[in-house]
Amino acid sequence: MTTEVNDTQTVLKCYHCGDICADDSIKSEDMYFCCEGCKIVYEVLNNNNLCTYYDLNSHPGNDQKGKAQGKNYDYLDSDEIRSKIVEFSTEQITRVTFFIPGMHCSSCIWLLEQLHKFEPSILESRVNFMAKTLSVRFSNNIKLSQVVTLLDSIGYQPRLSLDELEKKESAFKDKSLIYKIGISGFAFGNIMMLSFPEYLSIDVSSTDLKFLFNALIILLSLPVLVYCSSDYFKSAFKSIKQRFINIDVPLTLGIIALYGQSVYEIAAGHGAGYMDSFAGLIFFLLLGKIFQNKTYEFFSFERNYKSYFPISVAVLKDGDEIYTPLSQLKQGDKVVIRNNEIIPADAYLLTGDANIDYSFVTGESDPVQKNPGEKLFAGGKQTGGLITIEVMNEVSQSYLNRLWNNYLLTGSNETGYTHLSNVISKYFTIVILIIGAASFLFWLPQGIQKAITVFSAVLIVACPCALALSTPFTLGNALRLLGRNNFYMKNALLIETLSKIDTIVFDKTGTLTQTGAADITFEGKPLTTLETGIIKSMFRNSLHPLSKLVHSALNNAGYVVIDSFRETAGKGIECRYEGIEIRAGNSEFTGAGELSTVTQAEFTNSTGSRIWLKFGDTLRGYFTVTSKLRANLDELFGKLKNEYDIYLLSGDSEKEKIRFEKNFGEGRMFFNQKPETKKIFIENLKNEKKRVMMIGDGLNDSGAISSADIGVSVTDDLMSFTPASDVILKSDGLKNLSGYLKFAKSSVNVIKFSFVVSTIYNLIGLTVAVTGNLSPLFAAVLMPLSSITVIAIATVGTIFANKRRGLEL
Structure with a gap:
């Protein structure tokens, strides 16, 4: 019971909101309340063992006087209205973001992030206090109306305005x-x-x-x-x-x-x-x-999406793939999505076998199969072969930004x-x-x-x-200026971490080498026209830098329809055509190391990356890809070596060592690295109290990128970044890396x-x-x-x- 004593009388204060009670008629246990609404909210919290809410702040609740109790929200379950409110929905999970005007203190944040204790079907609830928004992810065992009813019952009624929902952005501006x-x-x-x-x-x-x-x-x-x-x-x-x-x-x-x-x-x-x-x-x-x-x-940081993600997607125009910036993506555009590529906007599936991983959205990696004509949500990642989609809505920068910031979020803000x-x-x-x-x-x-x-x-x-x-x-302006220079950071708070970096680890392929220029040769039994078409179609499905280079080299071949496609990170790709399995990748993946038809002398004859090719049980040969190095690397490493410990991790063999020895030095280069060993290497550096930046293409090194203090995903043209990265770096900005790091220190x-x-x-x-x-x-x-x-x-x-x-x- 909360009372205050003055010279004439004892004043009862509402245990929930702190307002003065008119009398002592509304009571629960030894607690007094100013109205039935406050009493109901208290009982809901008490029944769910959530009275810690009252320990964080005294009388933290919102006054419930005059608010309708038991309001009917069933209208929210109609397909037309529901589709305007939800951001993401599958047969199992729905995600929605509400504007909560009654949110005002730390108790509010704590309570709103405990919704799963009221209702087990609510999987996660996360608050953005500055924007007064609440993102809720719930299983479809409950309805949207039930989620809103729960929020209303504990005193946090969402503001729902269909006119504002039509505008696709919050219009709650106070004049x-x-x-x-x-x-x-x-x-x-x-x-x-x-x-x-x-x-x-x-x-x-x-x-x-x-x-x-x-x-x-x-x-x-x-x-x-x-x-x-x-x-x-x-x-x-x-x-x-x-x-x-x-x-x-x-x-x-x-x-x-x-x-x-x-x-x-x-x-x-x-x-x-x-x-x-x-x-x-x-x-x-x-x-x-x-x-x-x-x-x-x-x-x-809620910047205009025109500056968001310095990357493009492949839009089909008259049969050709035209790389188009996200800011120019329009409703009705047909977009080609490859394996491991993020779907940039809500869309319909036109062609291909879609196996969509929504872990970027839901936090759970459980791929969902989709058929042509079905809806795909922004933020999903295709895991499988190439698909074609038709864009339903323009890119929502704020939604993608929110997903990126919430992905694998841990620690303090x-x-x-x-x-x-x-x-x-x-x-x-x-x-x-x-x-x-x-x-x-x-x-x-x-x-x-x-x-x-x-x-x-x-x-x-x-x-x-x-x-x-x-x-x-300071950090907000620094973030804006870095974005203008193709160094796009997840949020401003990371700039302070960036200023403390003392160790930089580089991946090789697609990071230090160009993805659009290489010398490519094939050694082995000559390929037929059909076989070349099969290989080209298989490589077309992959975003890996080497796959894109080989695909481009086979420009005279046509495409064929392959039956399936699968990519194994750090190893290779495979498909089936008329019952025959075709593989392309490293010697372990294709079994090249076990066959006597290729001698050890042949294996070490040339430099460059080697992609072995296998049809059925027959090893047909290999592509040698000698990628050209990016411009100004000598200048870049000349600036970095004096101030940072730098390392090179590569999945290629040590044949490439001679190309980078002058930049890294002995004992700083490690080859034949698998994705898991790259991650362990980063974790070992951090255990030595190093502040580590990992720079890669975001495909085979996503584990290492997520483990680093600052993970950087280098991109050329496609939406191939890893959501676990902290920075998206346009490839032509790599030469300015030293400038970015010094700028972060200057900002601090x-x-x-x-x-x-x-x-x-x-x-x-x-x-x-x-x-x-x-x-x-x-x-x-x-x-x-x-x-x-x-x-x-x-x-x-x-x-x-x-x-x-x-x-x-």
């Missing part, structure tokens, strides 16, 4: 801030005009004008107090209610002190008070707030500097309140007016916002500098305020100005670092 700026600016200007007699020392005390002017000033100030500053009062009230003091608490006290002092002086006839300072304070605070919001929106700024902000407010109270007591003997002025100035000028903003704004230095500037500002501002030399109005100008200064430092600092490292703006 009240603009209105508040307009009203406070209007009041500020007019109060200043009415205060001219005071400014000019004109005596109007003997006229009726003084009463009129003062009445108008108070009238103009009321909407500023009640409406324009309401967000600060609400935030402070919620903070105190949760037994936590945020930055709006001292700000609110300063506003109340300034307004109260002004009303007192006007009512007592001592003067016009500080209503101009009060209105100006609110106006400048709101102006700074909207500037911060606009700037943060600009730097937000805070960097070291983010955590530091949060800790400072937490204790900063308490320190400021103590300083403000001490300043008030110190100046009180000089008069209540002076004491209140100093108290207000101290509470207003001090602000941890600059500290809190320096990290997200910008954060450090911003911290210093913010600290100096607060020390100087507080010193001037405490000594009584700072007016509340000027403090109101300085407060947002400090945040704007930090934003400017973050922007200019990262742009300068970007230019200094030779990158594009």
Whole structure:
């Protein structure tokens, strides 16, 4: 039971939301509630052993008074409406994202991510607190309406608007801030005009004008107090209610002190008070707030999808495959999807045997077979032969971005500097309140007016916002600039990790070698026209760099319809044609090492990658692929060797060693590596306390990429990246790798500098305020100005670092 005792009576507070109870009639066990809704929510939580919710914050629940209980959501189960809401659905699993406006604290996050304890059919629920969204993945044992009913029953009713769903993006934009700026600016200007007699020392005390002017000033100030500053009062009230003091608490006290002092002086006839300072304070605070919001929106990681994924997909146009950027993909386009390629948008299957792995979406690797005409969802990965799809909807950047960020998500969402700024902000407010109270007591003997002025100035000028903003704004701008330079990172928090890298591991094929240029020869029994067509059709199904090179070399051959296709990572590919199994790959996969028809001397005659070819039980020969190295590698490694430990891991034989020895040196190159041994190598480096970056093509080295501190997937043209990667790097940007790493370090230095500037500002501002030399109005100008200064430092600092490292703006 929650009670508060005052001089006359005991006040009952609702155990769930903290509001005052009208009486003690609504009760469960020894808990009192303000309404039946709050009681129902408590009982639901209690019955599911989830009352830890109340331990995280005091009275964390949303007020349920006036909310309809037992609302019917059955309409959500109609196929037409359901298709507009869900993001992904198979016969077994559905995924949907809701906008939850009632989400407001850490207890909300904890509870919403425990939905599986209410309903076992809910497999996962994940919160994006900044966007106030909840992504829910549930089995189809329950209906969509039941999921929404559950959310409503615990006090988190989703906002469902079919008009907004049609627009495919959240349209919950609040224009009240603009209105508040307009009203406070209007009041500020007019109060200043009415205060001219005071400014000019004109005596109007003997006229009726003084009463009129003062009445108008108070009238103009009321909407500023009640409406324009309401967000600060609400935030402070919620903070105190949760037994936590945020930055709006001292700000609110300063506003109340300034307004109260002004009303007192006007009512007592001592003067016009500080209503101009009060209105100006609110106006400048709101102006700074909207500037911060606009700037943060600009730097937000939810970037326009035109800059998302520096890769393309193969669109069929007049029978030819034309590589088209995702931003230009349109409804109705026919797209060719190969083995291990991600489906970029919701689509219908036209041709081919689709075996779709939705682990990128659901987290579970359980391929689903699809037939022509059936719907395929964005984010699925084809595992098998080539398929053709028809795009239903344009690419949704925010959806792909959300999938990428959630894939294999572990650990904290805070960097070291983010955590530091949060800790400072937490204790900063308490320190400021103590300083403000001490300043008030110190100046009180000089008069209540002076004491209140100093108290207000101290509470207003001090602000941890600059500290809190320096990290997200710097990293956000750095993320944007890296994206412009073909280094596309999963999220901004990884930039700090990038700055600490000391070891870089390279894959060879498709990373250091070009995927579109090579010398290719075939040794063995000549192939017939039909056999060449079979081989070309088989290689067409694979995204592996060597497969694409061999496929391109067979440009004079036609295609045939093969019966099946399978690719084994790190080994090779196989298909069947009229009952005959055809294999292409390494000697182990094809059995070449066991056959005496090819001598050891022949095996070591040439350099390059060797792809053995086997029809049935007969080894027919091998392709030798000598890939050309990417440009500027000597320059790249010349920059890296002095600052980083670099290694080469390759699945090829040691024949390739001579090509890379000058760049890596002895003992730094490892050949005949399988995908699992690459992963173990990375893990061993990390066990030695190394900060490791793994750079590969994302196909045979996805395990190593996911194990590294920073995993980089290098791509040329196709959507062949691994979802486990942290970075997608356009291949022609590889030469700038040293610049990217130095830029990340420079960005962290910008954060450090911003911290210093913010600290100096607060020390100087507080010193001037405490000594009584700072007016509340000027403090109101300085407060947002400090945040704007930090934003400017973050922007200019990262742009300068970007230019200094030779990158594009």
